[in-house]
Structures are given as structure tokens and as C-alpha cells.
Amino acid sequence: MAKKRYQIIAEELLLQIEQGRWHAGQKLPSLRSLADQKQVSISTVQQAYWLMERRGWVEAKNKSGFYVSSDAVLETQLPRKPGCKIIPCGLSQWRISLNSTNHDPDEIPHLFGRATPDLTLSSLNPLKKSLSRLARSANPISLGYGALQGVDSLRQQIARRMIDGGCKVLPQELIITSGCQEAICCALQAVTQPGDIVAFDSPTYYAIIQMIEAMGLQALEIPADPTTGISIGALQLAMEKWPIKVCVLTPNFGNPLGYLMPDEDKKKIIDLLNLHDVPLIEDDIYSDLDFRPGRPKAIKAFDTEDRVILCSSFSKSVVPGVRVGWVIPGRYFEQVEQQKYIVSLNSATLPQLAMAEFLEGGHYDRHIRRVKQLYAHRRDLVKDLIRKYFPKGTRISCPKGGLMLWVELPQSIDALKLSTAALKQGISIAPGPMFSVSDKYSHYFRFCYGSFDEIKDIAAVEKLGELAYGLSKL
Amino acid sequence: MAKKRYQIIAEELLLQIEQGRWHAGQKLPSLRSLADQKQVSISTVQQAYWLMERRGWVEAKNKSGFYVSSDAVLETQLPRKPGCKIIPCGLSQWRISLNSTNHDPDEIPHLFGRATPDLTLSSLNPLKKSLSRLARSANPISLGYGALQGVDSLRQQIARRMIDGGCKVLPQELIITSGCQEAICCALQAVTQPGDIVAFDSPTYYAIIQMIEAMGLQALEIPADPTTGISIGALQLAMEKWPIKVCVLTPNFGNPLGYLMPDEDKKKIIDLLNLHDVPLIEDDIYSDLDFRPGRPKAIKAFDTEDRVILCSSFSKSVVPGVRVGWVIPGRYFEQVEQQKYIVSLNSATLPQLAMAEFLEGGHYDRHIRRVKQLYAHRRDLVKDLIRKYFPKGTRISCPKGGLMLWVELPQSIDALKLSTAALKQGISIAPGPMFSVSDKYSHYFRFCYGSFDEIKDIAAVEKLGELAYGLSKL
Known part of the structure; x- marks a missing residue:
């Protein structure tokens, strides 16, 4: 699946658009000038522009050339003065989340609501084999209560891999958890008391909101840019104004925006944390799903005072079903360890031992190489389908990694209604209101393409588009 | 391992002692009169008395006969006016718990501190085989995020078994958890707010105390009788006086006392809960380890208003390593479900599917029959050893099920010091201060005999006794 020349040119142009070199409505270079510049044929450039047109990034205007589409990228949410309030989400909001993510595939065959990776790949076979062999020969130690901190061999493997994220961690500095959710829950419980203020980017992973509510904390939403992430300026203002107790962020391909925070911003966040003596809970779960080679750095890579609690798991990169995650609590080790207990x-x-073998044997690296290609392809495919089947004015995020798209519908379309109507057709999506304590995402939804099936799922996107059209006319 | 006639007679007498028919210091029937009464030979009665003497229940007085030993059973803790306070336990107390239970068997070969069942039995093989087969052929559904409530087949099996405990529960009324600990944690979080008062029996399972502290709750210890459990009178008084938000109890073979609450008391507790509109978190984890046939009823069996949240797991009856537990939240279903999420x-x-097969195939029943005999034997063996090797004045609980003994040392012996000294010899015990927020168990410890090994562990009990002797002389 090596990329064709025209695809590379299209992606370069998109990057320039996202970086602000070309603005919405601006004319792009002519076919000839770009062909000269790139040393390719005119037809190659034409193919690149056509691809960009299909994806909705550019518009062809009758014979005068190609222009940056007005909805090429999601609008940046301008930093606003953040509000601070006890969040109103309760059982009903939680019920929406559950309805959008917790389904039996027999009942809801098109599960676009849940961020599940592809679980059908043969590159997972070594993991199944390890699990099987380890279970058959399980000794009393692996059947008993294991060490609270987790299996040594796995901790070693994870510590080694964290180097790719710029983090120097010793195996004994990390604790294995039952998935990333438990890691985040323990971290949040460890550093807060009821009533404390938690700052996070908006929109954010819905379970963070539910944890904040369940623990009696206060939510402070900070606006985020769909490309670069949380507004540093807004975060700075908020930290000056409010006694924020902890921040929660997913800097790399986070949920739901999929943004990639620049390293420069990661450093600035560390400076802010140090200045205000605040810990950060960093969700690193999507970082290995960078569509480029390698992975981006974690915020923890820049952590000079050991105040970042990094949480992650294999649920997105390998499989969620084994429930193997980890937390690197830094200076909060003892408190987080107690929470885990x-x-x-x-x-x-057993799953820890199996996952350690999967990493040691090089199977993880092979699997990751495979899924990066696959997910990049599915991102493009699904974006094309949404462009094709959804009402004019629908805009889609451009994640450079991860498993999901954030889709903005025309304002008249209620995403909750779309979600309800879709479920009746056997399709799940995650409606925008799940991702915020405010009501500003009523016409957004999250679409997860990780397990998108090119045979059985394409018609479901068409159906979803039809439903959106229907709702836009109400 | 059918019981001999003399063993049965000894146990009948012990039961009468525990029920108060014979008091400490009282003369027991003569050999001849008891032989007549039981229609057995005098030598059989003599064997019964000798057995009781070895166990420390009776004392032979020169030729005048056998008397109930003054330390035959643990002293009943008289109901006192319970105090209510923010508990002082913190990281240091937690560290003690961790040091007493979280060990690598390579470093600490004699793990009497942790309530681990026997993990070496061949009756566990069908579980390993199921796990192995299921892992090898794992489909995307079992590798993915499963249903929040758990696997249907397992919920059906558990619901069916709950009938033995007197509970009529539908499969959809229970939620699978990662062990009983998670069940209790979710239940407690679901029904409390910071500052609320939690009532529990004393001594109690240490993790309850740590949860109370971590959640910012207040602890109210209610005295408990080592044979029949929590003092109903004291609980009644406490409920009248304090706004108790929830009770936490383990009525059957609980941790650490191992008492068995009479059904009459279970009913009385339900009456109290109903009267004061209070929920109960019932830990049912040891109930299947009744040394008699069958299992005792749960308090939930008498629950007329659906206010008991029953928590349990297979960690004590089968293996802890698979982390399969469950919660039956009654009227608090939605709140507990949200917490689990x-x-x-x-x-x-995968472990849920394997456990379902273990139950469906009848392997669970066979395993339970095996371990009940085994643990009853180990209880007697370890009691004999403690009698033999520990200082005069040491008293031991008489659990009729479960995995542990509660041992009272002569008052001068500090159990924490004993624990520290024992660890240096490769022996772990759980010192009394772990089990209470007060300091009244400084000369007690818990001894878990579930995985006691008759070959390698006997010398360790002797060593422990020597250490206790040494400390008694300080």
C-alpha cells in the first residue's frame, strides 16, 4: 500500500492548509506551476486536486482553478473565558454514553460509536497463542493474587517502549492496571478531593466527565483547536483565575478531536503546571497509532518536576478485551498505587504475561505497522463517504492518527436525534453532547473507523447520511 | 476422609461449648456417662477428649476429668457504645497491609498473610483448559470491549447458584466485576457521598477501611462476636444514634473472624435496615467454603426491600488470578452500573467465558467439594500447630468455613513486631492493626491456611511460635 505520488502531493497541500499557509477561499497553484514545482506531470497534479476535491478540501471553480474549500478544516474554537461550574451531567447523560457505545454486535452490526480497533487481523494471532499456552500451563503464581504493581516482564517492555515517546521510565515506576480507564480513575482519585476543579479540553472523552461527576469534582472546560489541541492561552488564563487541582489531557490523537499537540505546546503546558504546582493526567492511549513512522512525544517527555501521571493501555493499539493498561504516576506513585489497591x-x-511475550517477540511492532496503514486508509475512506453522503456544510476533522473522526453537522441537525434514529437502523455513533458539560456540541458526532468494514459498512454510512438529510429538513 | 466417630463427638461438644452450654472452667461429662449417652466405647470418648485437649478446647485435670479450657474460644467482645470519628488510617496503615499481603512467593515462601485458596489442585484443570481453548480461538467479540454488565452465560450460572444462598436473582440483575474488591468499591462509591458514616463489624477486612478513608467517609466500628458476628444490639444502638449511610458486612466466614451469623440475626439486620432506610453491602465471597454440605444463606435472602448490594467473586472458591467477581445491586443497580463503567x-x-464453562460443566461443584474437605483439615492442622508452638494464653477462632484463623496472642506480644520479625524469616502474617481503625487488635493476627502446605509450612509455624515466645519476654 505504498502511497502514489499524487496522494503525497495532496497530503502536502492539506498540511499547508492546516498550517494556515492557504486559507479558506484562497486559490491554489495552477496545475502547470505545481507540476513544474513538484517535477511531476500535469495529470498527476490533476489527480491530486481531484482527490482533494473528493475529500472536500478544495473546490474546483469553473475553469478558473482550484480553491481551498470553505469547510476544509473544522473551525478553530476561539479561546473564550472559561466558565467554572458543578457540571450538570448525571445518570441521563451517562445513559446516552452507554447507549452509544455498549452494544451487542448482533443487535447493532455497525458499531461506529465505540473506539474499537480492528480485532480480526492475523497479526493478533501470536497474542492468542501466548494466552492459550500460558493458560494451559498456568502455575499457582499466575492463578493467584499477583503483585499489585503488575508483572515485571511487561513493565520492562512498556518502560522500554516509553523511550519512543521521549520518556525515561524505570519498570518499577509504572503500575499495571485493568485498562487505561482504571489508570485514569485511580490517578484522578489520587490527586483530588471532592469539590476540586479539574481542567480538561473541550470536547473531551466522556468518561472523564462522568468520573468528575461521580467523584464530586468541578469541571472546567478549556477550548481546544481541532488540529493543535487545547488553547494554551485559555489554559493559562484559567490557571491564573481558578484554583485548578489537576488537568486531564490527551495530547496525541485524543478523543474525540484527534488533534496532535505541537511539542512547543507540550513544553508550555509543563511550564504552566510547574508555575501553578498542578499535576497533569496525560492519556497516552492513541500515541502509537500515529499514521507517520514512529510516535509523537508525550507531554511527560518534557516533565521536569515529575508531575505528569501518564495513563495508557493496549486497548486501542492491540485489543481492549484483555484489559491491560498502565499508569506512570511520577511523584504521586504511592497515592496512585493505593488507589489501584x-x-x-x-x-x-495471564494477560500481562501474554502481552509481554507479544512485545518481546516483535509481534507488537509488526501489528502496529499493519494497523497504522489500515487506519490511515480507513480514515480517508470514511471521510470520502461522509463527504459523499452527508448534507452540504458537514465538516470533518483531519486526525493524523488514532481511530476516530469528529464530524460537525449543519447546525440544524440534532446529533442526539441522529444517533437515536441510527440505532434503529443498526448503526451506532457517539453524539456530541456526550463530550461536554455544555450544550455546544449538539450538532456534532464522533465516528470511529477502527473496525470499519469496507464490505458491510459502506451502505451504513450512506444510510446515516440519509438520516442526517431527513433531520436537516425538519 | 470420612470423619471418625470420636471426631464427630468432639465437634458436637465444641459446638455446645460455643453455644454456651458448657462454660470455661466447667467440668464435662465423665467418660462413662458420655459413652453411655452416645452409645460408643469409653475409648472412643477418650479419643474425643484427647483430640479436644490437643486443640486446646479442654483441659485434663489430674484424674478428676476433663474441663472446658479457659481459652477454648475467643472472648466475646461485649457491645460497647460505638464511637464515630474520621478514621486516622492513612498511607502508613495501607503500607502495613501491603507489606503483609503483597509478596513474591520467591522472596516470602510462607504466605500466611494473604487469603489465597489452594491453586495447585487438579480440580482446577478444566478451568485452565477452557481458558486455553477460548484464547486460541478468540473471536473479535471476546477480544473487544464486552458488554458492561458481563457475559450472559456466566451471569446465568451465577444467578442459578445464588438460589443455594436463598437469593432469587435474574441474570440481568447482576453485573460482572474484576473481582469482589471492585464490586465492593463500586457499591460503596455508588451509595455514599464524602462525609457519610459507614458502619461495619470490628475487626473487619482492611480494604474496607482503606476505601472509607480514600472516599472521605467516616468509619463506625461495631463490635462483633467471633462466633455469631456483629452485635445486633450495638448495631441497633448505633443506627438510632448516628445517621449511618450504609453498612458493610460479611455474614458468612468473614474476614478475619470467620464467624457465621445465625439466620435469625440476618433477619434482624434486614429489619434494622428497613427501619432506618439504610443499604447494606454484603460480602458473600466465602459462603461456598462452608465445611458442612451446602452453604449458609446470604443476608440478601431475607431482603424484603431490595436494599442489599451483594458482592462476591470466585477469588476464594476457585482462583483469584482471573479476577472474576460480581455485584447484585438490587435497587441501586443503575448507580452501581455507572460506577463500574x-x-x-x-x-x-475470556475469563468470564471460561468460568461459565467451569460452572456449566459441573467442575465448580466437584472443586468445591474437594476444597471444603481440604480447608477443614488444614484449619484443624494449623490450630493444632499454633496450640503446640505458641505461648500459653494464645487463643484461636473456630471458623466453620473459609480460609483463615484469627489468633489472639498474650497481650504483651505486639503483632506488628511479630509480623516484621516473621517477614525476615520468609513468613507473612496479617497483623491485627490492619483490621481496625482503633488500636484494640495490637496483639492479634490473621493466619490464612488456604494454601498451607503440610510439607514445607509446618516448620514455619514452629518458627513463628518461637518468634512469639521471644517477643513475649521483652
Whole structure:
């Protein structure tokens, strides 16, 4: 699946658009001038522009050339003065989340609502084999209560891999958890008391909101840019104004925006944390799903005072079903370790041993190379389908990694209604209101393409588009 | 391992002692009169008395006969006016718990501190085989995020078994958790707000105390009788006096006392809960380890208003390593379900499927029959060893099920010091201060005999006794 020349040119142009070199409505270079510049044929440039047109990034205007589309990228949400309030989300909001993500595939065959990776790949076979062999020969130690901190061999493997994210961590500095959710939950519980203010980017992963509510905390939403992430300016203002107790961020391909925070911003965040003596809970779960080679740095890579609590798991990169995650609590090690103990004692041993073998044997690297290509392809495919089947004015995020798209519908379309109507057709999506304590995402939804099936799922996107059209006319 | 006649007679007498028919210091029937009464030979009665003497229940007085030993059973803790305070336990107390339970068997070969079942039995093989087969052929559904509530087949099996405990529950009324700890944690979080008062029996499972502290709750210890459990009178007084938000109890073979609450008391507790509109978190984890046939009823069996949240797991009856537990939240279903979602999403699917097969195939019943005999034997063996090797005045609980003994040392012996000294010899015990927010158990410890090994562990009990002797002389 090596990329064709025209695809590379299209992506270069898109990057320039996203970086602000070309603005909405601006004319792009002519076919001839770009062909000269890139040393390719005119037809190659034409193919590149046609691809960009199909994806909705550019518009062809009758014979005068190609222009940057007015809805090429999601509008940047301008920093606003953030409000601080006890969040109103409760059981009903939680019920929406559950309805959008917790389905039996037999009942809802098109599960675009949940960020599940592809679980059908043969590159997962070594993991199944390890699990099978380890279970058959399980000794009393692996059937018993394991060490609270987790299996040593796995901690070693994870510590080694964290170097790619710019983090120097010793195996004994990390604790294995039952998935990333448990890691975040323990971290948040460890550093807060009821009533404390938690700052996070908006829109954000809905479970963060539900944790904040369940723990009696206060939510402070900070606006985020769909390309570069949380507004540093807004965060700075908020930290000056409010006694923020902890920040929660997913800097790399986060949920739902999929943005990639520039390293420069990561450094600035560390400066802010240090200045105000605040810890950060960093969700690193999507970082290995960078569509380019390698992975971006974690914010923790720039952490000079050991105040970042990095949380992650193999749920997005490998499989969620084994529930193997980890937390690197930094200076909060003892508090987080105690929380892990209280919440569920140790995590299951056998899946940890199997995952350690998967990493040691090089199977993880092979699997990751495979899924990066696959997900990049699915991102493009699904974007094309949404462009094709959804009402004019629909805009889509441009994640450079991860498993999901954030889709802005024309303002008249209620995403909750779309979600309800879609479920009746066997299709799940995650409606915008799940991702915020405010009501500003009523016409947004998250679409997860990780397990998108090119045979059985394309018609479902068409159906979803039809439903959106229907709702736009109401 | 059918019981001999003399063993049965000894146990009948012990039961009468525990029920108060014979008091400490009282003369027991003569050999001849008891032989007549039981229609057995005098030598059989003599064997019964000798057995009781070895166990420390009776004392032979020169030729005048056998008397009930003054330390035959643990002293009943008289109901006192319970105090209510923010508990002082913190990281240091938690560290003690961790040091006493979280060990690598390579470093600490004699793990009497942790309530681990026997993990070496061949009756566990069908579980390993199921796990192995299921892992090898794992489909995308079992590798993905499963249903939040858990696997249907397992919920059906558990619901069916709950009938033995007197509970009529539908499969959809229970939620699978990652062990009993997660079940209790979710239940407690679901029904409390910071500052609320939680009532529990004393001594109690240490993790309850740590949860109370971590959640900012207030602890109210209610005295408990080592044979029948929590003092109903004291609980009644406490509920009249304090705005108790929730009670936490383990009525059957609980941790650490191992008492068995009479059904009459279970009913009385339900009456109190109904009267004061209070929920109960019932830990049912040891109930299947009744040394008699069958299992005792749960408090939930008498629950007329659906206010008991029953928590349990297979960690004591089968293996802890797979982390499969469950919660039956009654009227608090939605709140507990939300907590489970927040804490760790769903639990791993493959171990649930394997456990369902273990139950469906009758392997669970066979395993339970085996371990009941084994643990009853180990209880007696370890009691004999403690009698033999520990200082005069040491008293031991008489659990009729479960995995542990509660040992009272002569008052001068500091159990924490004993624990520290024992660890240096490769022996772990759980010192009394772990089990209370007060300081009244400084000369107690918990001894878990579930995985006691008759070959390698006997010398360790002797060593422990020597250490206790040494400390008694300080």
C-alpha cells in the first residue's frame, strides 16, 4: 500500500492548509506551476486536486482553478473565558454514553460509536497463542493474587517502549492496571478531593466527565483547536483565575478531536503546571497509532518536576478485551498505587504475561505497522463517504492518527436525534453532547473507523447520511 | 476422609461449648456417662477428649476429668457504645497491609498473610483448559470491549447458584466485576457521598477501611462476636444514634473472624435496615467454603426491600488470578452500573467465558467439594500447630468455613513486631492493626491456611511460635 505520488502531493497541500499557509477561499497553484514545482506531470497534479476535491478540501471553480474549500478544516474554537461550574451531567447523560457505545454486535452490526480497533487481523494471532499456552500451563503464581504493581516482564517492555515517546521510565515506576480507564480513575482519585476543579479540553472523552461527576469534582472546560489541541492561552488564563487541582489531557490523537499537540505546546503546558504546582493526567492511549513512522512525544517527555501521571493501555493499539493498561504516576506513585489497591487489587496476571511475550517477540511492532496503514486508509475512506453522503456544510476533522473522526453537522441537525434514529437502523455513533458539560456540541458526532468494514459498512454510512438529510429538513 | 466417630463427638461438644452450654472452667461429662449417652466405647470418648485437649478446647485435670479450657474460644467482645470519628488510617496503615499481603512467593515462601485458596489442585484443570481453548480461538467479540454488565452465560450460572444462598436473582440483575474488591468499591462509591458514616463489624477486612478513608467517609466500628458476628444490639444502638449511610458486612466466614451469623440475626439486620432506610453491602465471597454440605444463606435472602448490594467473586472458591467477581445491586443497580463503567469499563471477557464453562460443566461443584474437605483439615492442622508452638494464653477462632484463623496472642506480644520479625524469616502474617481503625487488635493476627502446605509450612509455624515466645519476654 505504498502511497502514489499524487496522494503525497495532496497530503502536502492539506498540511499547508492546516498550517494556515492557504486559507479558506484562497486559490491554489495552477496545475502547470505545481507540476513544474513538484517535477511531476500535469495529470498527476490533476489527480491530486481531484482527490482533494473528493475529500472536500478544495473546490474546483469553473475553469478558473482550484480553491481551498470553505469547510476544509473544522473551525478553530476561539479561546473564550472559561466558565467554572458543578457540571450538570448525571445518570441521563451517562445513559446516552452507554447507549452509544455498549452494544451487542448482533443487535447493532455497525458499531461506529465505540473506539474499537480492528480485532480480526492475523497479526493478533501470536497474542492468542501466548494466552492459550500460558493458560494451559498456568502455575499457582499466575492463578493467584499477583503483585499489585503488575508483572515485571511487561513493565520492562512498556518502560522500554516509553523511550519512543521521549520518556525515561524505570519498570518499577509504572503500575499495571485493568485498562487505561482504571489508570485514569485511580490517578484522578489520587490527586483530588471532592469539590476540586479539574481542567480538561473541550470536547473531551466522556468518561472523564462522568468520573468528575461521580467523584464530586468541578469541571472546567478549556477550548481546544481541532488540529493543535487545547488553547494554551485559555489554559493559562484559567490557571491564573481558578484554583485548578489537576488537568486531564490527551495530547496525541485524543478523543474525540484527534488533534496532535505541537511539542512547543507540550513544553508550555509543563511550564504552566510547574508555575501553578498542578499535576497533569496525560492519556497516552492513541500515541502509537500515529499514521507517520514512529510516535509523537508525550507531554511527560518534557516533565521536569515529575508531575505528569501518564495513563495508557493496549486497548486501542492491540485489543481492549484483555484489559491491560498502565499508569506512570511520577511523584504521586504511592497515592496512585493505593488507589489501584482499593479499586481492584492486582490486575489479572495471564494477560500481562501474554502481552509481554507479544512485545518481546516483535509481534507488537509488526501489528502496529499493519494497523497504522489500515487506519490511515480507513480514515480517508470514511471521510470520502461522509463527504459523499452527508448534507452540504458537514465538516470533518483531519486526525493524523488514532481511530476516530469528529464530524460537525449543519447546525440544524440534532446529533442526539441522529444517533437515536441510527440505532434503529443498526448503526451506532457517539453524539456530541456526550463530550461536554455544555450544550455546544449538539450538532456534532464522533465516528470511529477502527473496525470499519469496507464490505458491510459502506451502505451504513450512506444510510446515516440519509438520516442526517431527513433531520436537516425538519 | 470420612470423619471418625470420636471426631464427630468432639465437634458436637465444641459446638455446645460455643453455644454456651458448657462454660470455661466447667467440668464435662465423665467418660462413662458420655459413652453411655452416645452409645460408643469409653475409648472412643477418650479419643474425643484427647483430640479436644490437643486443640486446646479442654483441659485434663489430674484424674478428676476433663474441663472446658479457659481459652477454648475467643472472648466475646461485649457491645460497647460505638464511637464515630474520621478514621486516622492513612498511607502508613495501607503500607502495613501491603507489606503483609503483597509478596513474591520467591522472596516470602510462607504466605500466611494473604487469603489465597489452594491453586495447585487438579480440580482446577478444566478451568485452565477452557481458558486455553477460548484464547486460541478468540473471536473479535471476546477480544473487544464486552458488554458492561458481563457475559450472559456466566451471569446465568451465577444467578442459578445464588438460589443455594436463598437469593432469587435474574441474570440481568447482576453485573460482572474484576473481582469482589471492585464490586465492593463500586457499591460503596455508588451509595455514599464524602462525609457519610459507614458502619461495619470490628475487626473487619482492611480494604474496607482503606476505601472509607480514600472516599472521605467516616468509619463506625461495631463490635462483633467471633462466633455469631456483629452485635445486633450495638448495631441497633448505633443506627438510632448516628445517621449511618450504609453498612458493610460479611455474614458468612468473614474476614478475619470467620464467624457465621445465625439466620435469625440476618433477619434482624434486614429489619434494622428497613427501619432506618439504610443499604447494606454484603460480602458473600466465602459462603461456598462452608465445611458442612451446602452453604449458609446470604443476608440478601431475607431482603424484603431490595436494599442489599451483594458482592462476591470466585477469588476464594476457585482462583483469584482471573479476577472474576460480581455485584447484585438490587435497587441501586443503575448507580452501581455507572460506577463500574467509570472505574474500568467492562471486565475481561475470556475469563468470564471460561468460568461459565467451569460452572456449566459441573467442575465448580466437584472443586468445591474437594476444597471444603481440604480447608477443614488444614484449619484443624494449623490450630493444632499454633496450640503446640505458641505461648500459653494464645487463643484461636473456630471458623466453620473459609480460609483463615484469627489468633489472639498474650497481650504483651505486639503483632506488628511479630509480623516484621516473621517477614525476615520468609513468613507473612496479617497483623491485627490492619483490621481496625482503633488500636484494640495490637496483639492479634490473621493466619490464612488456604494454601498451607503440610510439607514445607509446618516448620514455619514452629518458627513463628518461637518468634512469639521471644517477643513475649521483652
